[in-house]
Amino acid sequence: xxxxxxxxxxRRTRYPGPIAEAKKHPHGLVEQGFASDEALAEILHRxxxxxxxxxxYDYDDEGQVSLRTGARGTxxxxxMLAAIQAGRLWVNLRQAEQGCPDLWRAAMGEFARIQxxxxxxxxxxxxxxxxxxxxxxxxxxxxDAAGVVLFHLRGRKRLFIYPGDxxxxxxxxxxxxxxxxxxxxxxxxxxxxxxxxxxxLEPGEALTWPLYAPHRVENLDKFxxxxxxxxxxxxxxxxNGAIYTNAVIRSRGGRPRFxxxxxxxxxxxxxxxxLALRRVGGLKSRIAHFERDFTPDAKAADGxxxxxx
Numbered sequence: 001x002x003x004x005x006x007x008x009x010x011r012r013t014r015y016p017g018p019i020a021e022a023k024k025h026p027h028g029l030v031e032q033g034f035a036s037d038e039a040l041a042e043i044l045h046r047x048x049x050x051x052x053x054x055x056x057y058d059y060d061d062e063g064q065v066s067l068r069t070g071a072r073g074t075x076x077x078x079x080m081l082a083a084i085q086a087g088r089l090w091v092n093l094r095q096a097e098q099g100c101p102d103l104w105r106a107a108m109g110e111f112a113r114i115q116x117x118x119x120x121x122x123x124x125x126x127x128x129x130x131x132x133x134x135x136x137x138x139x140x141x142x143x144d145a146a147g148v149v150l151f152h153l154r155g156r157k158r159l160f161i162y163p164g165d166x167x168x169x170x171x172x173x174x175x176x177x178x179x180x181x182x183x184x185x186x187x188x189x190x191x192x193x194x195x196x197x198x199x200x201l202e203p204g205e206a207l208t209w210p211l212y213a214p215h216r217v218e219n220l221d222k223f224x225x226x227x228x229x230x231x232x233x234x235x236x237x238x239x240n241g242a243i244y245t246n247a248v249i250r251s252r253g254g255r256p257r258f259x260x261x262x263x264x265x266x267x268x269x270x271x272x273x274x275l276a277l278r279r280v281g282g283l284k285s286r287i288a289h290f291e292r293d294f295t296p297d298a299k300a301a302d303g304x305x306x307x308x309x
Contacts, residue, residue, distance in 0.1 A: 013164030013210035018118035022209040035153035035225040045077025053092040065140040073295035083296035087303015093130040123231035139217040142184035146230035152201040155224030160196040162214040175247035180285035241271025248282040
């Protein structure tokens with residue numbers, strides 16, 4: 001066991017909350033047919049184009065990532081599904097609570113059951129995305145600014161979950177993500193692998209992990225489908241607001257204290273400040289628009305075809 005593992009034994013994050021480590025839970029969504037080819041093709045066909053995130057990640061020998069993003073184009077649902085199944089694409093369908101209402105209703109019932117296993121956990125908002133991804137696709141080292149329950153529906157997926165300490169999760173990097181100055185990726189080194197909690201997911205399993213815990217994902221040679229459900233509690237809303245306020249303060253030359261040293265009243269005060277700062281545009285998003293450089297194509301290398309002229 002490394003020194004970092006020893007220091008975080010029993011609790012793998014410096015942030016308070018009811019979830020101390022990654023844990024699997026059974027769920028009953030698979031047998032309802034939400035992840036069949038027919039159901040997925042129909043969802044892909046009718047889903048609003050502006051809610052598609054179509055990503056293609058490339059990695060160098062040190063595990064550092066570069067990102068290409070694709071456009072929805074005019075493919076039918078069947079064609080889009082074929083491109084994902086044949087390629088190396090990671091497709092997120094945002095606002096699944098609106099785009100997949102039947103799946104979402106069923107998942108909310110499963111979420112309530114899982115939430116009940118964590119005393120003191122009470123979500124005040126839920127949102128999510130349906131993730132449809134190619135065999136051997138990978139998602140880089142990143143964190144989510146929310147609690148997450150990942151419902152796995154199809155294929156096999158491996159998650160690597162890392163300690164939520166300053167070494168693995170620098171709060172200044174978190175500020176940049178929460179303030180939308182950069183995407184969710186964090187600084188990464190292969191030395192982190194000694195500290196990873198590794199979890200393999202099969203259909204019918206859901207995974208929870210501690211708030212903000214950095215993680216990365218690998219598909220295990222099979223086409224995969226998952227529903228990622230984000231949830232916010234009042235403590236997470238307070239902390240996210242405080243992190244945003246700290247990002248604004250730092251952008252103006254200040255040196256705010258990290259939020260793990262703040263009391264609940266101070267976190268609440270900074271959350272209130274963040275509401276005002278967001279209204280006046282305290283920090284303008286730098287990731288509102290991505291340059292799209294491919295469209296899915298089952299016949300193209302990696303599933304990424306040329307954009308139409």
